[in-house]
Amino acid sequence: MFAGLKQTAVWRLVRGAKRAVLAPRHDTSLVVDDCRATLTAVDPPIALEAGRSHHWRIRFENLGGTAWASAGSHPVQVVARWLTYTGQPFGNEHAVPLPSPVFPGEPKTFDIAIPTPAFVGDFTLVLDLAQSLGGPHFSTCVPQSQPLRVAVPVQGRRATDIDYHEVYRNANLAQNHWWVVGAYQTKEQYEKSSRERLGMLVANGLTPDSRVLDIGCGTGQMADALQNYLSDRGTYYGTDIGEEAIAFCHETFRRRDFVFRRGEMTRVPFGPEDGAFDLAIFFSVFTHTFIDESALLLAEAKRLLAPTGQILADVIVSPLVERGAGNRGEMIVNREHFLRTADMLGLSAVVVGVWPWNPQAERLMFRFRRKE
Missing domain, CATH: 3.40.50.150 (Vaccinia Virus protein VP39)
Known part of the structure; x- marks a missing residue:
């Protein structure tokens, strides 16, 4: 039993080292089938302070057949945008590259820093994936890949x-x-x-x-x-x-x-x-x-x-x-x-x-x- 656990641990270390050396790159666009994803917010905030950057803990699941690369000329990025409570876009999109690759079938959780609107209001944060800011989002390529939506009030600063x-x-x-x-x-x-x-x-x-x-x-x-x-x-x-x-x-x-x-x-x-x-x-x-x-x-x-x-x-x-x-x-x-x-x-x-x-x-x- 202990030998089996030891072999499993060694295998994971070898696999991690191999992936670190052979980290995937994206220099071209992914095919549609590799844009299948689910995003989940882990312990989303009840409210946010206006004009501050907040770290969101997001769980990413790659449902495609190719690793999402965080390197190359076309890296996969987390794209954040804010909507007003009436559904109108507010401000510009904000893109954050994935901190590390996400391989198929292995969910990963990252802390993503996202700027909060500078004004008090009732907003919805929408998170999606894309390979470039302004490029097609995964959810527009694959209907099953729904963007993450979190409604959250933006309050005045605590100070x-x-x-x-x-x-x-x-x-x-x-x-x-x-x-x-x-x-x-x-x-x-x-x-x-x-x-x-x-x-x-x-x-x-x-x-x-x-x-x-x-x-x-x-x-x-x-x-x-x-x-x-x-x-x-x-x-x-x-x-x-x-x-x-x-x-x-x-x-x-x-x-x-x-x-x-x-x-x-x-x-x-x-x-x-x-x-x-x-x-x-x-x-x-x-x-x-x-x-x-x-x-x-x-x-x-x-x-x-x-x-x-x-x-x-x-x-x-x-x-x-x-x-x-x-x-x-x-x-x-x-x-x-x-x-x-x-x-x-x-x-x-x-x-x-x-x-x-x-x-x-x-x-x-x-x-x-x-x-x-």
């Missing part, structure tokens, strides 16, 4: 993710309360943004007598802008998930008609006893909440809205996203899905502001009202 509770715990709000809520480089930038936001609110119906609900109030950017704008008949209610942010607002804004309460991710801590609001605002909130959280927050705002009241909210939209994708640092949604969600909540929407975000996305400001 851009945010834990707001940790941010607030580590922030010195007495020195840089403007930085923690928007990464403003200077207090002047923060104040300029406050004035611009106030102008947008006024353009969309804000008056000195308005009752304002600020969901995601942070350290009081809009409270600061409104404390000298609202009359004694106006009121401001702010809420945020950050305990430190609410404490800072209590200490900073002393108007009796300014109320601050800590809320939860999808619950607004106000009710009918607090009155109905003319305007509910979400500034840079839905750009950090998951799509289902945004839907629940919209429902909360509608619950507290006066019959003629309205909601202002900004979102980042991209046609590469089917519903919503990203992380707390940057959440991107599908525009039509977001509008369908609002419609199901009984809200009508119009766009009142548009800003470019990246080559595949834009930032929109929506105004919502109850549907008639």
